[in-house]
Amino acid sequence: MEICRVDLKEETGNSYDIIIGAGLIGNLAIELKQKPVANAYAIITDSNVKRLYGETLLKNFQAKNLHAHLISFPAGEKSKSRDTKEKVENEMLNLGFGRDSCIIALGGGVVGDLAGFVAATYMRGIPCIQVPTTLLAMVDSSIGGKVAVDTMHAKNAIGAFHQPKKVIIDMNFLKTLPKKELANGLAEMIKHALISDRDFFHFLEKNIDKILNCDLETLEQAVKRSCEIKIHIVEEDEKEKGLRKLLNYGHTIGHAIESALKYKISHGQAISIGMSYAAKLSAKNGFLDEGSVIRQNNLLEYIGLPHKLSHRKLKPREILEHIQYDKKIINKKLNFVLLNSIGDAFVSDDVSMEDLKGILGE
Ligand SMILES: NC(=O)c1ccc[n+]([C@@H]2O[C@H](COP(=O)([O-])OP(=O)(O)OC[C@H]3O[C@@H](n4cnc5c(N)ncnc54)[C@H](O)[C@@H]3O)[C@@H](O)[C@H]2O)c1
Ligand SMILES: [Zn+2]
Known part of the structure; x- marks a missing residue:
């Protein structure tokens, strides 16, 4: 078992631990019995995770005589909405959850973002324990306190900063994770390595077969390092004023592709394409050497992620339009993460938009 501490300077009282290990979820009820965080627990999850893990967790809580209820909603990004938030809140109110309650967010990033946002506003804010069950949620969305729902206008349009009380990463959850979801998390891990840790990139290259075969020991090492990188960035920049922007590597173009294709492409695929264009631009502008561009793209390709989008599927002009819509452009230039x-x-x-037009057109 590994413990990583998130030390927040702006809100010291809100610092918390991220605990990483295999089989941790089995101890949660015992731990909360010994050291209660609240008088009642709302375990919030989605329909898939409910079936796989939620019902067992509820039974564990009940076996320890902890006051708990399981609240679920249909799996998928569509559920990350104000409508679902209201439904969950109504259910909590009907069940009598008060200010002395705690939310257990059991699931991927959709559950973490939605349940975390419910926790941020329910009775003006109650504690939340994040229990991420996808690789992406483990290394990315459960850390940093950003919680939100989507609207028809934009993703994550309504949200808050609400730091969790604790994050519990149980590696065993990954045993049931579909390969496509594993690739989404790996794309973010590779991004973490690319933006701040050369040795970690080398580790991923060397161990990629074990990781793809779901070797939990190797995955645990990789998850820990990836969390440390995100923690370091979040600690330095809690409210996203500067350093956190580095996490957007591959995401400016990636987000534009996702929204131009109406989210019919996975996030991992979109940012993989985004990272390959960002690396290309880094090389074109004289920063990154060509060999490193190839190394990055080879690793992404090895895990089955694309590094180019066919112009038949999406024209460079369409991607540019979405970037223009999304980003503040000052004097025809935009902020862009390069290596x-x-x-x-x-x-x-x-x-400049001209630079982007150039590389997207190639
Ligand atoms: N808050 C942040 O800082 C932040 C950062 C990155 C992404 N996000 C958000 O995260 C969301 C994406 O998260 P995600 O990729 O985890 O998607 P997700 O939550 O939709 O999970 C993906 C799928 O995997 C299923 N699943 C979850 N755990 C499983 C398991 N152990 N075994 C089998 N199936 C399992 C889910 O039911 C779902 O069908 C997006 O809404 C994104 O905006 C937030
Ligand atoms: Zn991302």
């Missing part, structure tokens, strides 16, 4: 080398990223304010 100096593998493990060293920076935010350039000198990328």
